[in-house]
Amino acid sequence: MTAQPILQVVDLKKHFPIRKGVLQRVAAKVHAVDGITFHVNAGETLGLVGESGCGKSTAGKTILKLIEPDSGTVRLMGERIDALSAREMWPYRRQLQVVFQDPYSSLSPRLTAGAIVAEPLENFGIAKGKEARERVAWLFEKVGLRAEQMAKYPYEFSGGQRQRLGIARALAVRPKLIVADEPVSALDVSVQAQVVNLLMDLQEEFGLSYLFVAHDLAVVEHISHRVAVMYLGKIVEIADKKSIFATPKHPYTEALLSAAPQPDPTTKRKRIILAGDVPSPVNPPSGCRFHTRCPYAVDRCKSEEPVLREAAIGHQVACHLR
Ligand code: SF4
Numbered sequence: 137m138t139a140q141p142i143l144q145v146v147d148l149k150k151h152f153p154i155r156k157g158v159l160q161r162v163a164a165k166v167h168a169v170d171g172i173t174f175h176v177n178a179g180e181t182l183g184l185v186g187e188s189g190c191g192k193s194t195a196g197k198t199i200l201k202l203i204e205p206d207s208g209t210v211r212l213m214g215e216r217i218d219a220l221s222a223r224e225m226w227p228y229r230r231q232l233q234v235v236f237q238d239p240y241s242s243l244s245p246r247l248t249a250g251a252i253v254a255e256p257l258e259n260f261g262i263a264k265g266k267e268a269r270e271r272v273a274w275l276f277e278k279v280g281l282r283a284e285q286m287a288k289y290p291y292e293f294s295g296g297q298r299q300r301l302g303i304a305r306a307l308a309v310r311p312k313l314i315v316a317d318e319p320v321s322a323l324d325v326s327v328q329a330q331v332v333n334l335l336m337d338l339q340e341e342f343g344l345s346y347l348f349v350a351h352d353l354a355v356v357e358h359i360s361h362r363v364a365v366m367y368l369g370k371i372v373e374i375a376d377k378k379s380i381f382a383t384p385k386h387p388y389t390e391a392l393l394s395a396a397p398q399p400d401p402t403t404k405r406k407r408i409i410l411a412g413d414v415p416s417p418v419n420p421p422s423g424c425r426f427h428t429r430c431p432y433a434v435d436r437c438k439s440e441e442p443v444l445r446e447a448a449i450g451h452q453v454a455c456h457l458r
């Protein structure tokens with residue numbers, strides 16, 4: 137029997153209205169997330185990757201219910217959470233935590249670092265007073281900070297330390313799933329590796345699952361077990377990390393990988409230059425959304441939308457030709 141995924145997302149959609157005129161009529165819609173389906177297994181990291189504006193961060197925020205979805209279902213450990221009110225959602229908030237891109241703006245500047253990490257412990261009734269302080273000290277050590285730094289304020293920490301603080305706060309309530317939204321992209325390259333390795337160590341120690349939203353393919357390759365590639369609000373390919381990076385099937389994934397720097401200079405990928413800019417998500421192309429830039433496009437691609445289907449075991453792709 138296969139274990140139940142921690143997170144199951146089915147046909148999730150989020151369109152943002154563009155309002156115009158005195159009456160603020162809806163003139164158009166941004167198709168930010170347009171029917172995505174995927175799951176995250178227990179103890180696994182799913183990398184959600186794509187260029188800026190592809191909808192990956194909106195997908196993360198919609199799953200977290202920081203933005204309400206238009207349609208589709210989100211199940212956390214088998215329970216539907218997409219239609220829950222804020223009050224009904226409260227018990228699930230403990231299981232579903234977030235680490236944001238910019239640790240500074242997500243940490244209250246008026247609270248000490250210790251109070252920031254203690255806050256969720258108190259809010260969820262897990263610990264207070266001396267017990268909370270001891271737990272926070274333990275969490276500080278777990279994320280590579282020192283207990284005496286609990287008295288400092290966020291501005292007294294470096295970017296990497298602030299992100300460790302954000303991770304400690306997310307970890308405080310012992311969640312099952314952490315949505316990490318570009319968690320290292322604001323950090324220096326040397327610090328990025330330390331924070332990614334910390335996330336991997338914590339995953340192993342606490343059995344965490346991650347939905348890791350990022351645009352940097354090297355980071356995604358390092359941390360992910362499986363990878364989902366998004367283009368203009370759609371998932372175009374999902375597979376285990378090795379298959380995606382060694383044998384990408386979707387032309388967009390091929391192009392993304394061909395443009396990424398290679399850690400091993402002896403392995404060269406043929407650079408695929410994509411024609412044109414990413415089309416607007418307000419008016420996405422008909423048929424396959426990638427057809428305006430795809431070097432392999434045929435007539436069928438302009439009118440018929442490819443569905444995400446299994447092209448090999450555990451490897452799904454949305455392309456008529458692959
Ligand atoms: Fe390219 Fe056609 Fe495949 Fe889309 S369906 S990726 S346009 S070949």
